[in-house]
Amino acid sequence: xxxxxxxxxxxxxxxxxxxxxxxxxxxxxxxxxxxxxxxxxxxxxxxxxxxxxxxxxxxxxxxxxxxxxxxxxxxxxxxxxxxxxxxxxxxxxxxxxxxxxxxxxxxxxxxxxxxxxxxxxxxxxxxxxxxxxxxxxxxxxxxxxxxxxxxxxxxxxxxxxxxxxxxxxxxxxxxxxxxxxxxxxxxxxxxxxxxxxxxxxxxxxxxxxxxxxxxxxxxxxxxxxxxxxxxxxxxxxxxxxxxxxxxxxxxxxxxxxxxxxxxxxxxxxxxxxxxxxxxxxxxxxxxxxxxxxxxxxxxxxxxxxxxxxxxxxxxxxxxxxxxxxxxxxxxxxxxxx
Amino acid sequence: xxxxxxxxxxxxxxxxxxxxxxxxxxxxxxxxxxxxxxxxxxxxxxxxxxxxxxxxxxxxxxxxxxxxxxxxxxxxxxxxxxxxxxxxxxxxxxxxxxxxxxxxxx
Numbered sequence: 001x002x003x004x005x006x007x008x009x010x011x012x013x014x015x016x017x018x019x020x021x022x023x024x025x026x027x028x029x030x031x032x033x034x035x036x037x038x039x040x041x042x043x044x045x046x047x048x049x050x051x052x053x054x055x056x057x058x059x060x061x062x063x064x065x066x067x068x069x070x071x072x073x074x075x076x077x078x079x080x081x082x083x084x085x086x087x088x089x090x091x092x093x094x095x096x097x098x099x100x101x102x103x104x105x106x107x108x109x110x111x112x113x114x115x116x117x118x119x120x121x122x123x124x125x126x127x128x129x130x131x132x133x134x135x136x137x138x139x140x141x142x143x144x145x146x147x148x149x150x151x152x153x154x155x156x157x158x159x160x161x162x163x164x165x166x167x168x169x170x171x172x173x174x175x176x177x178x179x180x181x182x183x184x185x186x187x188x189x190x191x192x193x194x195x196x197x198x199x200x201x202x203x204x205x206x207x208x209x210x211x212x213x214x215x216x217x218x219x220x221x222x223x224x225x226x227x228x229x230x231x232x233x234x235x236x237x238x239x240x241x242x243x244x245x246x247x248x249x250x251x252x253x254x255x256x257x258x259x260x261x262x263x264x265x266x267x268x269x270x271x272x273x274x275x276x277x278x279x280x281x282x283x284x285x286x287x288x289x290x291x292x293x294x295x296x297x298x299x300x301x302x303x304x305x306x307x308x309x310x311x312x313x314x315x316x317x318x319x320x321x322x323x324x325x326x327x328x329x330x331x332x333x334x335x336x337x
Numbered sequence: 338x339x340x341x342x343x344x345x346x347x348x349x350x351x352x353x354x355x356x357x358x359x360x361x362x363x364x365x366x367x368x369x370x371x372x373x374x375x376x377x378x379x380x381x382x383x384x385x386x387x388x389x390x391x392x393x394x395x396x397x398x399x400x401x402x403x404x405x406x407x408x409x410x411x412x413x414x415x416x417x418x419x420x421x422x423x424x425x426x427x428x429x430x431x432x433x434x435x436x437x438x439x440x441x442x443x
Binding site for chain 1: 374376377378380382383403406407410411413414415417
């Protein structure tokens, strides 16, 4: 079990800035996130979209914001545990124990939940057969490319994941790319590469259509798609890959005994503590009178929560408010000479 | 006040008076219509207020922007008449608008 001062759940902008606010106070933290990279919604939903309301940053994309935050917290050498979903939170005297789906365990006097709207999970196809075949011939991500070689693969979706994997897997497999409308929202240069391959007969592109059935006995043989005009087509298929985007699920957070208001956690706006001592919530997931779901509000919320975390992590020390511009201690912690 | 008709996937329907200027999503939330979650609060950052607009109304409401169409890709079982109800603003022209909520909003 790993011991630390604060367990931060969620590696979005607010979780990352929490590392900073704790770090300058000399408080250690770990960050845990369900996704495979830091950035949260900024990376998953709008990596290329400009954000215009970060103070003193007239314009930056979700990806740039994440990169800069990671740069800003580098001095604290904080461990970020990715691909880990927090499943359980248990109390042990004045400490909290956190367990993940991969059986990792952490213990700390404080938890900051900066979980946005919960955890992201791939949206799945709602056909019964798809459920049965999941993991064998129906997939929602590519973990091991070897499995996808020399196969007939149907890829569904219109975003970057669908386009990127269609292009990549077309090197050694027969690809049919299928999307519910004619427009693809993924990168246009990837799409034009795919259109070139389509002309050469290496990739098939089918729009606007949706899947209506998977035809299988023991294993997947073909799929049937239906076009908007009602026509259907049977496509011989070994593997179906679906990239229908991610859905946000509150997940296990609802079971930790916290006072909730719909899908948000009620907090005290003085220190962003929940009804459980030592568990804090900040960012989109917290609610209090006047709450705005803005990144800048989340930054404010973790700044205040970090003070209370200090008091619980260092009960015998007095908290002293300091400015980064003038505090020698903070500058040392930031590695500035 | 214009009336909006909210139907669920089983065909049950409710007719609700919604103030001009509110979105079809806000009308649903204020009147606790099940099947519209609106997790992001109307900022086009989720697809949990997804509805199917009745065919006779679909062409009458302003078309979806690209960002809305992109987000609908992520909705549960999108169809040709899919819209995000947070992007449909109620006015007198829409009196009698019929929308159907999908089986689930996850």
